[in-house]
Amino acid sequence: MKSERERQLMEQAYAEIEKYQDLVHRDPYRLRYHLMPPVGLMNDPNGLIDWNGTYHVFYQWMPFRTGHGAKFWGHYTSPDLVHWQAEPIALAPSEWYDQNGCYSGSAIDDDGKLVLFYTGNVKDDQGNRQTYQCMAVSEDGIHFTKKGVVINLPDGYTAHFRDPKVWRKDGLWYMIIGAQSKSGDGKAVLFRSSDLCHWEHLGPIAGGNSKWLGPFGYMWECPDLFPLDGQDVLIVCPQGLQPDGMRYQNVYQSGYFVGRLDYGRAEFVHGPFEELDRGFEFYAPQTMLDRNGRRILIGWMGVPDQNEDRQPTVGHRWVHALTLPRELRLVDGKLRQTPVKELKQLRKQQVAYPNAVVANELRSWPGVEGDAIELRLDRIQLLGSMMEIHFRHAARLIYNSDEGVLTLERKSFVNGLTETRQCRLPRLRSLHVFLDTSSIELFVNDGEETFTARFFPYPDDRTMFFGAHGHLQMDIEKWEL
Ligand code: FRU
Known part of the structure; x- marks a missing residue:
């Protein structure tokens, strides 16, 4: 009552x-x-x-x-x-x-x-x-x-x-x-x-x-x-x-x-x-x-x-x-x-690029983009000092392998300036990313570390770029959700 x-x-x-x-x-x-x-x-x-x-x-x-x-x-x-x-x-x-x-x-x-x-x-x-x-x-x-x-x-x-x-x-x-x-x-x-x-x-x-x-x-x-x-x-x-x-x-x-x-x-x-x-x-x-x-x-x-x-x-x-x-x-x-594994039910179209390479450049792959997606990067091998992923021009993940530091950067929704959160990470082996229209959840090395954040890209910006100083190789899988 x-x-x-x-x-x-x-x-x-x-x-x-x-x-x-x-x-x-x-x-x-x-x-x-x-x-x-x-x-x-x-x-x-x-x-x-x-x-x-x-x-x-x-x-x-x-x-x-x-x-x-x-x-x-x-x-x-x-x-x-x-x-x-x-x-x-x-x-x-x-x-x-x-x-x-x-x-x-x-x-x-x-x-x-x-x-x-x-x-x-x-x-x-x-x-x-x-x-x-x-x-x-x-x-x-x-x-x-x-x-x-x-x-x-x-x-x-x-x-x-x-x-x-x-x-x-x-x-x-x-x-x-x-x-x-x-x-x-x-x-x-x-x-x-x-x-x-x-x-x-x-x-x-x-x-x-x-x-x-x-x-x-x-x-x-x-x-x-x-x-x-x-x-x-x-x-x-x-x-x-x-x-x-x-x-x-x-x-x-x-x-x-x-x-x-x-x-x-x-x-x-x-x-x-x-x-x-x-x-x-x-x-x-x-x-x-x-x-x-x-x-x-x-x-x-x-x-x-x-x-x-x-x-x-x-x-x-x-x-x-x-x-x-x-x-x-x-x-x-x-x-x-x-x-949780049930989230696989959300998966729609998939694109996959096994052994994808980034060599001293900033590049993208057809279909590896979107505003509500799941992304898996496995078997990451970086021969070089740094790799990065740009999410929709509003957040960026940077791994500095010399220092062993992983950084998530975003454009502040208060003043547009860049702000960061970081953690120590001796090795980066895999990344599992869930992007939603205004959120990002990152699972690093099968959940050893996680980064959770809101971010507010231009709604039509679906881009994703991958960069490396040196040679980066990995398996990319991406699903629309
Ligand atoms: C934490 C909290 C709790 C409290 C609730 C009130 O965010 O402050 O301690 O019960 O939120 O909404």
């Missing part, structure tokens, strides 16, 4: 979709095969779950403008992670405990019911914040009934306490929450429950200024903790890290620690922080375990407070999108991300 207020808010949001749908769909930068908001602003993916044979992705949604505010939960479903259907709005910020936003959270199956946990965000007239961890339940996976608050803010933390991720282990439920301690450190905080309604605070399992880590940001958002290939992985989004060489170049970061969670002592023994993605727009990822035992990650193709109001799509009354679903593996202690 929904309250009158929740019904009203949903009606207003549907009216907004209706009102702006022509404007939104006329945007040449509207993506062809990524999840986007129907109107307004989309941020974090929420509630990822493979439930009763259907994949569910919820998302943070502001229907009334292209800025942040009192978030709704939008909802998409898919049979296969490729074909998505928009579902009715799942949650609207209607109650005293979530009136300034149904903030991020997660989904679980409880005995055949689809249960959501999310953060109720409340701000008073003076801007003072309150935070409540809330629950909502559905029998059919489409219509949700709010059950109210299950966790109040425990002592020791500020009201920056949010984004519950819940999972089951040995017959008990666990929840991890992103937090700021009273002393100003980012933390990941663990809770335990036997009935999903009563939660015991077990304490911070990881965070800045702890046994395992020095100062590490003033707030950790969107934690996720899961076992993978024999270890435990903790994903978090720390806010407040300073740029450090090629690292931490975005306003806020998104990364992970590999280690082991000692459930008894509520302690996560872990190694160093690794960024998940090297690109310009990637944040707040969440994972789910699917029917085939795969750990699948979807992230937000955006970063808070990073010039988002300047993205060209704002003129068409929408902003941001989600990344493609990626399968995670742990190889030599590092996460590898590869696009």
Whole structure:
């Protein structure tokens, strides 16, 4: 059952979709095969779950403008992670405990019911914040009934306490929450429950200024903790890290620690922080375990407070999108991300150039171009100092083999100047690229590194050029999507 207020808010949001749908769909930068908001602003993916044979992705949604505010939960479903259907709005910020936003959270199956946990965000007239961890339940996976608050803010933390991720282990439920301690450190905080309604605070399992880590940001958002290939992985989004060489170049970061969670002592023994993605727009990822035992990650193709109001799509009354679903593996202690194999269903016409050569020149191949394409470069052999790929005159990937550095350059959508993101890469063996009308996702060496970014080429520019100082040979395959 929904309250009158929740019904009203949903009606207003549907009216907004209706009102702006022509404007939104006329945007040449509207993506062809990524999840986007129907109107307004989309941020974090929420509630990822493979439930009763259907994949569910919820998302943070502001229907009334292209800025942040009192978030709704939008909802998409898919049979296969490729074909998505928009579902009715799942949650609207209607109650005293979530009136300034149904903030991020997660989904679980409880005995055949689809249960959501999310953060109720409340701000008073003076801007003072309150935070409540809330629950909502559905029998059919489409219509949700709010059950109210299950966790109040425990002592020791500020009201920056949010984004519950819940999972089951040995017959008990666990929840991890992103937090700021009273002393100003980012933390990941663990809770335990036997009935999903009563939660015991077990304490911070990881965070800045702890046994395992020095100062590490003033707030950790969107934690996720899961076992993978024999270890435990903790994903978090720390806010407040300073740029450090090629690292931490975005306003806020998104990364992970590999280690082991000692459930008894509520302690996560872990190694160093690794960024998940090297690109310009990637944040707040969440994972789910699917029917085939795969750990699948979807992230937000955006970063808070990073010039988002300047993205060209704002003129068409929408902003941001989600990344493609990626399968995670742990190889030599590092996460590898590869696009899920179901995405092959998107492939249309193919062109292939085995043993393609670039020798001290900038060149192209017939058909190796486009605005919504998949590109594979395999068996890359570079005898020379540098190779590059130009994407539609708006982004460029450069590999400097002398330095072992891979660089993604793009034309800034704020001032047209060139900006870069980089990572170390001793050898470049393969590249797997997904271009959509205004996004690029790069998977390097079978997912050892990824770069995710929005970019805004002239819509009619479909060009792609390949260059090398020296001799470059590779197998090229390209599909229209
Ligand atoms: C991360 C985040 C979360 C919060 C949500 C609000 O992008 O700030 O911490 O729950 O977005 O939309």
